Amino acid sequence: MNFKYASRMEKVKPSAIRELLALGAQPDIISFGGGYPAPEVFPIDKLNGVFLDVMKDNGSKALQYATSEGLLPLREKLVQRMVNTGISCELDHLFMIQGAQQGLDLVAKMFIDKGDVIVTENPTFLGALIAFNPYEPEYKTVPMDEEGMDMDALEETLKTHSKVKFIYTVPDFHNPTGVTMSLERRKRLVELANKYDVMILEDSPYREIRFEGQAIPPIKSFDTEGRVIYLGSFSKILCPGMRLGWVVAEKEIASKLCLLKMAADTQNSTLNMYLADQFMEKYDIDEHIGSIREVYKEKKETMIQAIQEYLPSTVAYTNPEGGLFTWLTFSSNIDAAKLMRERLLSEAKVAYVPGAAFFPVKEEVNHCRISYSNMPKEKIVEGIASLGKILKEYY
Structure with a gap:
């Protein structure tokens, strides 16, 4: 049957990263992908x-x-x-x-x-x-x-x-x-x-x-x-x-x-x-928010320390004062989605969100978003170390 969709449906397409994120949700993967709050902060x-x-x-x-x-x-x-x-x-x-x-x-x-x-x-x-x-x-x-x-x-x-x-x-x-x-x-x-x-x-x-x-x-x-x-x-x-x-x-x-x-x-x-x-x-919701901040502060600091220790020095990163994310920029010849698909998921057991999909007009493929919020600190270190090992081979 020929379904007669409205023209706007041409703009509604599956995201190119959905398959990667689905793979990243497997239990043996250290996923920095989803912007999920830490479950331990739920009251x-x-x-x-x-x-x-x-x-x-x-x-x-x-x-x-x-x-x-x-x-x-x-x-x-x-x-x-x-x-x-x-x-x-x-x-x-x-x-x-x-x-x-x-x-x-x-x-x-x-x-x-x-x-x-x-x-x-x-x-x-x-x-x-x-x-x-x-x-x-x-x-x-x-x-x-x-x-x-x-x-x-x-x-x-x-x-x-x-x-x-x-x-x-x-x-x-x-x-x-x-x-x-x-x-x-x-x-x-x-x-x-x-x-x-x-x-x-x-x-x-x-x-x-x-x-x-x-x-x-x-x-x-x-x-x-x-x-x-x-x-x-x-x-x-x-x-x-x-x-x-x-x-x-x-x-x-x-x-x-x-x-x-x-x-x-x-x-x-x-x-x-x-x-x-x-x-x-x-309850005092501001007190509750204060406890959330402490959890994320420790996780962010753990991730930044791991980035500094394990990633090549040529990888740029942001150091946020809050929120759930940091942003990595690789060399221009590295495609973050390809790297994740071909090496990281299978070898390092690490996932992130490739950056290209965040650019509305002209995609830039050498970035990724990584979230520190939903991983235990030891997994953050393990995941960043594994990412660093693969990146050093690439560089």
Whole structure:
């Protein structure tokens, strides 16, 4: 039968790295691939107690439908957290979503017509490209350095492309590079968005996982014209399986995005929203986040020390102050996907995410993203040592 798909399905294709990541999920593989939180940081016992209390005290409500905006007490707590970070926020600015990933889809659905331009960092989050692609945008990319997106290059892009709808950025502990955008560049980003009449989509699921240095205010905190849409998530600060995130946006935008959410899934899980709300009611979530930071700080330090000890000195790497990832750059003649397929999986029993898929326009094959979050420290050292042995042969 000839299935008559919409033209947008031409942009929905299996990722070239899916097969590699499936192989990397085998139990004998040390996988630095998925951006998974460490399971040991999940507050299982506390959540189990909260679940029992919710079912005892509010079971009939927790198992019922809720509004598309989300559970009111939970939203009130999140509004206060946003205000504490410097973001001007009221209840009608914030609603709940199924993790930040749904926010990416909703924003693209609302703003992008075929051929409109999305500006991204180069490289950028692969999951964002997967969310954006069905709406058939064009991409313009801006290079990065140790302070994040190059603002002079961004302005040149905005000058020369009139169909830019929004700038997408992961400013805190960037996925995939681990880089954090500097304070000065955050301010200038908002200035450029105002000047050239474009939106900013600030994707910030890692913001609270800072284990070194000083916190930098969100881009949204400098927003004077309602141009910044902020995405937050419980996935890295509580657990990803609950699929809870939130959007903060100007009232009109938030209302329209919430209508799109209603069309997509009606609402988030009422039960999961009750669990998150009561967890925050009964326990100090900032104390919990502090314990997560300590775990990731130790793992990151272990990985960086192993990189310095075992990888060739010509391999460049980022040293993040938070988040889950570092980014390796090999010599230009090394194809990271080919290396993983032909040597690493079979010989070293090591997996990572090849970097090419993170580049929206022109792929660069000599990079990879490695995550330290989901591996025990001894496995981090073993895996990096094995990677180093193969790389030294290549070099």
